Amino acid sequence: MAERIKAVATEDGFQIIANRDGLLGLANICQQLAALPENPEESRRVGNHYHYAPWMNNADDDSIPFMILYQPEF
Numbered sequence: 001m002a003e004r005i006k007a008v009a010t011e012d013g014f015q016i017i018a019n020r021d022g023l024l025g026l027a028n029i030c031q032q033l034a035a036l037p038e039n040p041e042e043s044r045r046v047g048n049h050y051h052y053a054p055w056m057n058n059a060d061d062d063s064i065p066f067m068i069l070y071q072p073e074f
Contacts, residue, residue, distance in 0.1 A: 005052065006063030014064070026068075033070035040073050 005022035008015050018026065029050045036043040052058055053065035 003058075004060060005058070006060035007052065007066045008062075009064055014066070029068055033068060036070050036072075038072045040071070043070055043072055 001019060001021050003019070003021040003025045005016065005018040005026060008017060016026070033048065033050065036046060036048055048070040050068045051065065052063065052067070054061045054063055059065070
């Protein structure tokens, strides 16, 4: 089955809606970001974020764009 994921705005915030492959893909992105260096400059240099958006072909056409950001100093 192909990865399917989308984010939708709700009155309370937003929802991530996905099939199993979509959730596993999201979990994989989160694990990869969590494994980045703890040094903020180094993590930014190697890429400390991941975008989901319809125009990037990694989210459904009716999804709102969103970004997962690793920020070690948070």
